[in-house]
Structure formats: C-alpha cells, structure tokens
Amino acid sequence: MTGERYDLAVVGGGIMGCAAAIHACGGGLNTIVIEQGAIGSGASGVNAGTLSLQIKRLKLMPYALKSHAIWREAGKAVGFRRIGGYTLAFTEREAEFLTERMALKREAGAPIRMVSLNEVADKEPGLSRSVVAASYCEEDGDANSSLMGVYYRHMLREAGVAFRERDGVMDITREKGDFVLRAKSGTIRAKRLLLAAGAWLGDLLPMLGSHLPITVRVNTVSVTEPGPPVIGSIIGHATGLLSLKQKSNGCILIGGGWQGTGRPAQGRGEVNANTLLTNLRLARHVAPGIANRRLLRSWTGYEAHVPDFYPLAGRLPGVENAFVLGCVRGGFTIGPYIGRLMGDLILGREPELPLFDPARFAPGSSNSTNQH
Numbered sequence: 001m002t003g004e005r006y007d008l009a010v011v012g013g014g015i016m017g018c019a020a021a022i023h024a025c026g027g028g029l030n031t032i033v034i035e036q037g038a039i040g041s042g043a044s045g046v047n048a049g050t051l052s053l054q055i056k057r058l059k060l061m062p063y064a065l066k067s068h069a070i071w072r073e074a075g076k077a078v079g080f081r082r083i084g085g086y087t088l089a090f091t092e093r094e095a096e097f098l099t100e101r102m103a104l105k106r107e108a109g110a111p112i113r114m115v116s117l118n119e120v121a122d123k124e125p126g127l128s129r130s131v132v133a134a135s136y137c138e139e140d141g142d143a144n145s146s147l148m149g150v151y152y153r154h155m156l157r158e159a160g161v162a163f164r165e166r167d168g169v170m171d172i173t174r175e176k177g178d179f180v181l182r183a184k185s186g187t188i189r190a191k192r193l194l195l196a197a198g199a200w201l202g203d204l205l206p207m208l209g210s211h212l213p214i215t216v217r218v219n220t221v222s223v224t225e226p227g228p229p230v231i232g233s234i235i236g237h238a239t240g241l242l243s244l245k246q247k248s249n250g251c252i253l254i255g256g257g258w259q260g261t262g263r264p265a266q267g268r269g270e271v272n273a274n275t276l277l278t279n280l281r282l283a284r285h286v287a288p289g290i291a292n293r294r295l296l297r298s299w300t301g302y303e304a305h306v307p308d309f310y311p312l313a314g315r316l317p318g319v320e321n322a323f324v325l326g327c328v329r330g331g332f333t334i335g336p337y338i339g340r341l342m343g344d345l346i347l348g349r350e351p352e353l354p355l356f357d358p359a360r361f362a363p364g365s366s367n368s369t370n371q372h
C-alpha cells in the first residue's frame with residue numbers, strides 16, 4: 001500500500017492534538033495532524049474560554065498552574081486576559097462548601113483567598129447583594145476560544161507540523177508495524193499514532209480494538225449583545241453551574257455546563273430551551289444588570305469524560321506505539337500543558353508531571369471493575 005509516511009500521526013486538531021503534535025515535532029518527529037473539520041472547530045473552538053484555577057479539581061491544579069503560564073505567554077494572539085475571578089456562594093451551605101474547597105485548592109498551590117462581602121461589592125458593583133461568601137483568585141482569566149483555529153494553524157506551520165483539514169479518518173489498520181489511516185484525501189502511514197479526537201474518541205477506539213468507558217456531554221454557552229460594563233472579572237458560582245465574563249467588546253459570555261442535546265456524529269448538537277432558561281435565570285440572579293441585555297446567540301459543544309473525570313492521557317492499552325489524549329475536564333485551561341507532557345511521552349522522555357494512564361480502565365485493571 002502506498003501513502004505518505006510519518007513518525008507520528010495525530011487524529012484530531014483540537015487543543016490537545018495540536019499542542020502534543022507541536023511538542024513532538026519539536027523533539028524531532030516528522031508529524032501530521034489530521035482533522036475532520038477545521039483546526040479548532042471542536043470543543044476547543046466553541047468553549048467559554050474560562051481559565052480558572054478556582055474550578056479546577058485538586059489533582060489537576062499543578063497542571064492548570066503550568067498551563068496558565070503558557071496561556072500568558074501566548075498573550076494577545078489568543079485574547080488572553082488575566083482579570084482575576086470571584087466565586088460566589090448564596091446560601092450558608094454553599095458558603096461552607098466554598099470555604100472548604102478553596103482552602104484545599106490554596107494548599108494545592110492556587111493563590112485563592114476568601115474575601116469580604118465589602119470587597120466584592122466594591123470591586124464588582126454589578127453583582128447581586130445576596131452574596132453570602134466569596135473567594136478570589138488573581139490568576140483567573142480567560143482566552144478567546146474562537147481564535148484557536150487561527151492560532152494553532154499558525155503554530156503548526158511555525159513548528160513544521162503537516163496538517164490536513166476537512167479530512168476525517170475513516171479507518172485505521174496496522175501493516176508491518178505501521179498504522180495505516182484511511183482518510184478522505186487518501187492513505188497516511190505512521191509509526192506512532194495519537195488519538196486526540198475529543199468527543200469522537202469513542203468512534204475511533206474500536207478501530208484499534210479498544211473500548212474505554214467514554215461519555216459525552218453537550219455543554220451550552222451563550223453571548224449577549226454588547227453594552228456598558230456589568231462585571232470586570234471572571235464570575236463563578238460555588239456550585240460550578242455558572243461562569244460569567246464580559247469581553248472587551250462589551251458582550252457577556254454565559255456558561256456553566258448546562259446540557260443541550262445531540263451526539264457528536266450528528267454535528268454540533270442543539271440547545272435545550274429549559275436548561276438554557278435556567279442558566280440565564282441564574283446569570284440574572286448573580287448579575288442583575290444582565291437583565292436588560294438581549295441574547296445574541298446560544299450554542300453547544302461536545303465534551304467527553306470518563307467515569308473518574310480525570311484525563312485519558314497515556315499509552316493506549318494493548319496497542320503498541322498508540323497513545324490517547326482526551327477527556328480532560330477544563331481541557332481548554334489544561335490543554336496546552338498536558339499536550340506538551342503527551343509529546344514528551346511519545347518522544348520517549350519522562351514527562352515532568354505524571355500523565356493519567358488509560359490502562360486504569362482496561363479490562364483486568366483493578367480500577368476497571370469499579371469504574372464502569
């Protein structure tokens with residue numbers, strides 16, 4: 001069989017695939033990224049753009065801290081802003097939960113502190129007066145996910161990574177130790193393979209005889225029309241069910257992981273009117289000034305996860321020279337750094353921080369029995 005041959009083929013041109021490909025190529029591997037849509041057209045290009053340490057799980061904090069430094073370096077090209085963030089509690093129970101969680105996150109290295117209600121009212125006068133407790137992190141900020149395509153296309157070119165867009169991989173087989181990828185534009189052969197196909201991982205893994213317990217979520221984000229300042233920092237809710245930020249053009253982005261409907265194979269999914277309304281009511285409760293804004297658009301994107309909500313990042317169990325990277329909660333924040341770690345693993349180097357071995361879900365692993 002003919003076809004181009006690479007040291008590494010990466011399936012999926014989201015933040016994970018691109019970051020890993022750039023690092024692996026920098027380490028000397030002739031690398032190609034194959035993307036079924038456009039680079040950054042999956043979750044990486046439609047997410048809410050929040051870069052928050054306050055909403056990260058404890059174990060992921062060191063990864064998020066390292067990744068924040070990479071975002072800062074990328075700066076203007078990704079619309080990075082370090083504008084600080086408040087997380088708010090509205091009941092005594094939420095306040096207790098917030099105080100406990102933030103203390104643990106502070107211990108894990110995040111510069112988070114509980115703040116007085118006067119400080120909140122002073123710094124963010126557009127917020128509701130019914131706040132009971134609040135935490136603050138000066139490191140929190142955001143980036144513009146709609147710039148991901150332009151940014152990573154540029155970075156791939158600079159690094160010398162080959163890439164193909166609108167070229168979905170339909171089949172993967174093995175021949176004489178190589179992976180043979182049948183894509184729309186023809187066949188690609190590679191010695192190593194990284195599956196970084198986000199919510200579509202579940203469709204690709206069976207091509208290699210692999211099955212991991214991947215579930216897909218359909219997250220919703222909305223944007224209002226532009227207007228005068230209402231909030232100046234990243235605003236979150238203690239329950240994690242809300243994220244709010246006002247962009248420099250005056251539009252307000254509203255997220256919080258409210259669920260739409262659909263499946264990755266069907267396109268982008270649909271907004272669910274009921275969950276959207278609840279999301280918007282919560283936003284209005286937290287920042288009453290939003291009430292006068294018209295909503296310009298709501299959309300959904302797919303995010304994958306596994307039962308323990310930690311990343312799948314490591315060797316693909318049972319398939320030599322194959323790797324998988326995905327299911328990273330808050331993957332926009334952590335992507336640039338965990339992608340580099342993945343690149344190191346593929347290069348045969350010891351990653352600076354441990355990855356999250358997918359073998360924990362392989363049949364026979366002690367974890368797999370209670371994870372399914």
Ligand SMILES: Cc1cc2nc3c(=O)[nH]c(=O)nc-3n(C[C@H](O)[C@H](O)[C@H](O)COP(=O)(O)OP(=O)(O)OC[C@H]3O[C@@H](n4cnc5c(N)ncnc54)[C@H](O)[C@@H]3O)c2cc1C
Pocket residue numbers: 011012013014015016017034035036037038039040041042043044045046047048049050051167168169170196197198199200201204218219220221255300301302303325326327328329330331332333334335
């Ligand atoms: C609506 C929404 C809001 C979010 N908000 C935040 C947030 O505010 N902060 C945060 O940190 N995280 C957020 N996330 C999570 C974050 O966006 C994701 O964790 C991250 O972008 C995942 O990156 P990825 O590269 O794994 O996946 P993706 O970006 O989805 O990339 C996977 C790519 O693989 C391609 N692909 C799939 N199958 C094939 C195939 N057969 N052949 C070729 N290509 C293929 C897809 O087209 C896609 O482009 C949000 C997610 C969503 C959906």
